[in-house]
Amino acid sequence: MTPERTREVFQMFNGKPTRRKSESGHHHRMVLNQLQNHPPRNSTQSPQRQPRLSESSAEFPNAPGSALRRNSTETHVFANRTHIHRDINVPACSNEDERVSTTRRNSLFVKRGSVTMEPIKKVDLEEVYTVNKQLGTGRFGFIKLAEHKQSKQRIAIKFFPRPQTKQADFVREYNYSFFLSPHQNIIDTYEGMFQSSDDTAFFFVQEFCPRASLREAVEATNQAGIGEANTKKVFAAVLSAIEFMHDENLVHRNLKAENILIFDANDYSKVKVTDFGLTRKVDTTVKYLEYVNNYHAAELCDTVVNEKLVVNKSTDIWALGIIFFYCMKGKFPWQKASIMCKPYWEWEQWLKRKNPALPKKFNPFSEKALKLFKKSLTPRFKDRWSAKDMRKCLAKEKLLKSVKRPDEDYYVMIDTATKSNRQSAASTSAGGENQEAGGPPQTEQGKRKSTLQQWISTTLTAMAEISEQVVSARDD
Numbered sequence: 001m002t003p004e005r006t007r008e009v010f011q012m013f014n015g016k017p018t019r020r021k022s023e024s025g026h027h028h029r030m031v032l033n034q035l036q037n038h039p040p041r042n043s044t045q046s047p048q049r050q051p052r053l054s055e056s057s058a059e060f061p062n063a064p065g066s067a068l069r070r071n072s073t074e075t076h077v078f079a080n081r082t083h084i085h086r087d088i089n090v091p092a093c094s095n096e097d098e099r100v101s102t103t104r105r106n107s108l109f110v111k112r113g114s115v116t117m118e119p120i121k122k123v124d125l126e127e128v129y130t131v132n133k134q135l136g137t138g139r140f141g142f143i144k145l146a147e148h149k150q151s152k153q154r155i156a157i158k159f160f161p162r163p164q165t166k167q168a169d170f171v172r173e174y175n176y177s178f179f180l181s182p183h184q185n186i187i188d189t190y191e192g193m194f195q196s197s198d199d200t201a202f203f204f205v206q207e208f209c210p211r212a213s214l215r216e217a218v219e220a221t222n223q224a225g226i227g228e229a230n231t232k233k234v235f236a237a238v239l240s241a242i243e244f245m246h247d248e249n250l251v252h253r254n255l256k257a258e259n260i261l262i263f264d265a266n267d268y269s270k271v272k273v274t275d276f277g278l279t280r281k282v283d284t285t286v287k288y289l290e291y292v293n294n295y296h297a298a299e300l301c302d303t304v305v306n307e308k309l310v311v312n313k314s315t316d317i318w319a320l321g322i323i324f325f326y327c328m329k330g331k332f333p334w335q336k337a338s339i340m341c342k343p344y345w346e347w348e349q350w351l352k353r354k355n356p357a358l359p360k361k362f363n364p365f366s367e368k369a370l371k372l373f374k375k376s377l378t379p380r381f382k383d384r385w386s387a388k389d390m391r392k393c394l395a396k397e398k399l400l401k402s403v404k405r406p407d408e409d410y411y412v413m414i415d416t417a418t419k420s421n422r423q424s425a426a427s428t429s430a431g432g433e434n435q436e437a438g439g440p441p442q443t444e445q446g447k448r449k450s451t452l453q454q455w456i457s458t459t460l461t462a463m464a465e466i467s468e469q470v471v472s473a474r475d476d
């Protein structure tokens with residue numbers, strides 16, 4: 001397509017003149033520079049290249065493995081990768097490829113995603129990939145593990161069966177997935193839209209997550225949850241990704257534990273968000289689909305099929321509140337955020353101060369964690385926090401009340417008794433020094449209280465002595 005034709009198509013779908021390449025490149029760099037932990041990149045670097053360079057050494061059996069070799073022969077490694085990537089449609093690194101990559105990213109600005117700048121290429125799957133087991137299924141398609149025959153790299157292929165899938169929906173999902181890829185906590189989508197040569201499916205290619213989704217990780221804990229420290233790690237990653245999307249005025253709209261992928265075996269140090277099939281711009285009008293899930297905000301659960309909704313960031317915040325609870329407790333707070341569902345009704349009653357009793361399931365949480373729930377799982381969507389507020393709270397605050405050991409009360413009693421004994425002995429020997437020294441005169445109630453305390457402490461000391469004697473007699 002000629003540059004003029006490209007501009008025309010952009011104008012047609014955008015209703016305004018397209019950005020010049022240099023402007024969009026600048027915009028894209030600015031966006032990337034906002035990414036947490038991403039140093040500003042220079043203009044010749046492809047945003048996708050940097051993370052992939054470091055990550056891919058483990059994934060390419062043939063690639064130079066050691067960091068030393070990677071650093072010292074970077075150009076050489078790149079040259080090798082370029083070859084591999086071009087074949088499996090991973091953005092490559094030459095200047096020419098860089099330009100292609102930027103142009104493709106511009107295609108995000110094609111409003112309805114119904115026209116694509118690049119053709120959808122037909123591929124004979126069996127020729128290029130060895131397609132293996134199914135990794136997951138969703139409402140719109142399925143994901144399969146595959147191996148790229150030439151490079152031997154394991155990848156995930158997301159298939160969209162035809163004719164059920166509209167081309168516009170496929171193109172939109174690919175565009176969002178590819179555009180968001182540079183973020184370190186978003187799944188990498190490799191460049192290229194394809195359809196199988198037998199016309200049965202559209203597909204695109206993503207990095208393969210070798211471990212599990214957050215759903216599987218939590219289920220493996222047998223309803224114990226993954227703990228405070230791991231939850232914090234997961235949320236640092238997820239919130240960084242969602243903050244990035246929200247800054248770009250995009251709403252994920254399908255946040256759930258299944259769409260959060262855990263890459264490492266045990267320490268939750270590499271976590272990425274996936275599935276941008278429902279992602280839309282803020283304020284887009286969409287039709288409500290018939291299905292409700294645990295993560296749906298109250299306003300969605302009250303909506304009827306085909307009712308029109310305006311896309312809002314706050315629906316992601318609600319889903320994050322649910323995922324937070326799920327990580328910590330290993331189960332969901334309720335099935336559906338509707339007053340017909342008792343656990344939700346109880347929460348809402350407490351939230352609206354109609355019932356002073358906090359639902360029991362929230363008891364283990366600290367005041368700050370409760371605030372996070374109040375600011376995410378509130379039906380008043382305008383009151384919900386931003387992703388940034390959530391990130392700050394989760395990074396700084398303790399999320400669980402400190403747990404008492406079952407025998408802790410006993411030791412506290414003994415400790416209090418000993419202290420109070422010591423105090424009363426000191427005040428007796430000082431002959432009421434406190435009052436003579438101008439200390440506060442004791443009221444009648446105060447006197448009674450201290451007599452009672454003394455009695456309690458004497459009793460406790462006696463009990464402690466008896467129990468010690470019992471223990472030592474038993475040991476003898």
Ligand SMILES: Nc1ncnc2c1ncn2[C@@H]1O[C@H](COP(=O)(O)OP(=O)(O)OP(=O)(O)O)[C@@H](O)[C@H]1O
Nearest residue numbers: 135136138139140141143156207208209213258275
């Ligand atoms: N790159 C990947 N590597 C490994 N497993 C993956 C990958 N991407 C997705 N999966 C698995 O496949 C499942 C379905 O993927 P995905 O959510 O993208 O499909 P979907 O059809 O869009 O689903 P949904 O019904 O949520 O819209 C995920 O829950 C996850 O377990």
